[in-house]
Amino acid sequence: MKVISIIVPCFNEEEVLPIYYNAMLEVRKEISEATIELIFVDDGSKDGTLELLKQFHEKDDNCQFLSFSRNFGKEAAIYAGLQHAKGDYVGLMDVDLQDPPEMLIQMYHILEEGEYDCVGTRRTDRKGEPIIRSFFSDCFYKFINKISDVKIVSGARDYRLMTRRMADAVLQISEKERFSKGIFEWVGFETKWLEYHNTERVAGETKWSFNKLLMYSLQGITCFSVSPLYLASGIGTLFCGISFLFLVFILVRTMVWGDATPGWPSLVCIILLISGIQLLCLGIIGQYLSKTYLETKDRPLYLLKEDSQGESVR
Ligand code: UDP
Ligand code: MG
Secondary structure (H helix, E strand, O other), X not given: OEEEEEEEEEOOOOOOHHHHHXXXXXHHHHOOOEEEXXXXXXXXXXXXXXXXXXXXXXHOOOEEEEEEOOOOOHHHHHHHHHHXXXXXXXXXXXXXXXXXOOHHHHHHHHHHXXXXXXXXXXXXXXXXXXHHHHHHHHHHHHHHHHHOOOOOOOOEEEEEEEEHHHHHXXXXXXXXXXXHHHHHHHOOOOEEEEEEOOOOXXXXXXXXXHHHHHHHHHHHHHHHOOHHHHHHHHHHHHHHHHHHHXXXXXXXXXXXXXXXXXXXXXXXXXXXXXXXXXXXXXXXXXXXXXXXXXXXXXXXXXXXXXXXXXXXOO
16 A cells, blocks of 8 residues: 655644644545555644644554754755655645645546656635735746746645655755755656645644745745856946946046046945945855855754654754
8 A cells, every 4th residue: 555645844833733634534535545644743833733743643643743842944844754754655735724635636646647756736826815925926936937947836835746756856955955846846857737726724824924935035046046146246347347437437537627526426326336236245145155154064954852753852
């Protein structure tokens, strides 16, 4: 019998967990020819999430959990889940039912046909989401697809089911600063995309503030493209050239017409502009430098407090 491991990151999700669990019971009935194993990753929740997960594990052998010592973020939770998933197929899913559980049945059947290594999902709309969030999200996908070799499908979700060999490939990428959507594309393999309309969270609140999302998109850009570094040198060169031409112009003007004392406002403007651009370039370089710094420190991506196997710290 084939085993499907589904990784479910949870951060303060006590409200929605029982609803999710019941919905998954239905899916399990539909895919009776395979065993669906749920691997919940408690990402340092402060509410009753861990207690609920322990209860699920007690009554259900196919319900495992890992619990982090603090909040390490969804990316770390996905990685931890992947490391622990032993199934023939490995899936990722949010707990808030924004990823329709019944789609798993279709995903499973597509993978069983053997033509694809991954079935991904993408939202065709963002109904119910703040307009400003959708706008920035669209801009992000357009920008990253322009400057990076890795193409990310617009509206792509983390919700997907993949074969063992693709999951192993993803696991080989052990970088600390992770951007899974990019990693899934980077490893290659044939992916079939299923589309669906956005659904709102059944309970609880989103754990992603605007700021957190902004930081995550910057991470996406710097993890998968070095073009911003070229951009920095490009802008730098351009402005060096302009400054040089300006210098020549001022020299010639002073020699021909004498020293014009007024003109300091333009000077101040130029200094401000150029120093602003220098700071921008330094900032871009700093971003990449900080990434290198974090990778060389080689800290673990997450630390376990406990898990359903009874191991304490990894
Ligand atoms: N999540 C997590 N750690 C975090 C933030 C979120 O494990 O630091 C989980 C969360 O419990 C949920 C999934 O990631 O299962 C998606 O989060 P959410 O629904 O809040 O994001 P949104 O759908 O609003 O993008
Ligand atoms: Mg959600």
